[in-house]
Amino acid sequence: MASVTEIGMPMVGLGCWKAQKIEEVVYNAIKVGYRHIDSAAAYGNEKEVGAGIRRAIQEGLCTRGDLWVTSKLWNTYHRREHVPMACQRTLDDLGLDFVDLYLIHQPIALAYVPFDAYYPPKWTDQPGNAGKIILDRVPYRETWEAMEALQEVGKAKHIGVSNVNVQLLMDLLSYCKIKPAVNQIESHVYLQQPGLVAFCQAHGICVTAYSPLGAKSYLGIGLASAEDDCFLEPLLTSIAEKHSKTVGQVVLRFQLQRGCSIIPKSQNVDRLKENLDVFGFELSAEEMEAIKGLERNRRFSDPAEYTRAWGAPGSAIALAGLPIFS
Template sequence: MISGNKVIPSMGFGLWKISQDDCATAVYNAIKEGYRHLDSASDYGNEKQVGEGIKLAIEDGLCSREDLWVTSKLWNSFHAKEHVELALQKSLDDLQLDYLDLYLIHFPIASKFIPIETRYPPEWIADPDGPNPRLELAPVPLMETWQAMEAVYEKGLAKQIGVCNYNSGLLHDLMSYAKIKPSMLQIESHPYLTQEKLIRLAKQYNMAVTAFSPLGALSYLELDMAGAAESVIEQKIVKKAALRTGKTAAQVVLRWGVQRGTAIISKTTQPERLIENIDIFDFELNEEEMTAISALNINRRFNDPGDFCEAAFNTFNPIYD
């Protein structure tokens, strides 16, 4: 998949929810198994360990820096123009890198600024120890944030810039004022949430698309944000395609993701799963299978601030209708 002037590897290794204790080893093992696309974020709280894994992999000759595509994301509390470069530089320092291949606005949500020396990563709640711990929004226009993103791009700190979790209306608006156009849209997408219109719009704007949570519910079971019965790998059409191709059900779903033209972000710390997840480039799903898997769409969104912000952070804050 092309994003800007560099090819982003279709299979990414996601760092969300990987503990600090496991992260450096997980990154090293992922690179060892052939992953070259690492999807990080300041909010994941493990970028120092990601940097350690990258450094060790390069020192051991598994790859060069130029071989890697490293993405990170601007957290909500750093949306003001004076804070964007500050946040990016913190990620670079933790990752032990001179530049990012891609820097993304994590959410179209601006929250109260928390100094790095006060708490890092800031997470969602402005004052966890206060009398009313909650998400506190900040009056920062997305246009201001994007202009600051353009500035770090122009400095060479990020080779490309883009957005996460934007809807079609926000994309139209962004394209009306962006001097440097976003090269990437990262969104939740899987067979239960195909987002075909949004993906088509992004491509119409010459944006590449990365799908996070490509296996749907499996990323959210441990957070109680999904039920086991919602697992797409249990669907008959998925199992039937797995039987035909001699692959696992998870590999079929991941293959569907890349075959429809998106990069995908998978996550695991299990060595056998690392190998399984990336082993999806020696087979193809036929047209009937692709159509049937796409038809599983029920617009089921697992990662929705309109749901989790109120429950977890005492603030109702939907960004999707």
């Protein structure tokens, strides 16, 4: 398995969502060999991510050209005029002239909230998620055309999508001038999305699996429970023992062998090294098939659930220009 995708993106990257002391984490990740950093405006830590990158470059650990930096357009900036503003804010925070990949974070348009109202952006219209979700009527085509303009002027070397299904991809492919380079999706042994992965690969769209370790990032925030933890799966522990690897390395290797790049997160230096050390062994065809049998269709990060929760009785969700409904 090659260590980079067809577009030159390293197959293993560092996920920056929910990471603490991220400047140090990014610096340490680069120091141990990572060259792919996955960030987003909504993670609220791009200034710190940029500081970690600058420190690594200043110390000669890498050059800017060695790195692949991804960021994402948040839902409140889907209108044509807001896309370049949002990208520039990300570049300013990261301290970069361009990102290697810029993704539409989710196929959900929310009403615009100015930077000076609050930033980093969140789901609702007030700081601290205290307000209401206000959906906006922005065609995905409008947002994509603005993304294409970013690539044309060099602010993003590549553009792509995230959390997008086959139906929306088919629509996008019918009108795009620049095909999405990447679709970043939740994928782990309990949510493998084989049909979506196969569609993307058939159309030359790289797939990046986020949360490839499964429930680990969701256990502490009420979106997963202990029975969702694949690290307790007997099949995986058995395969790991056979290869003298950890369960984490096995589930990451599973994604690589099915052609997906991965962006696991860790703040521990030893775990960072472990997550990167997934190219020195290979799962057998029988082991791959057995792991495929673990499919549960268990999704941990579901935007539809977030909006449904805010739309429950007693909460507030609105469509721009229309009354609030619940």
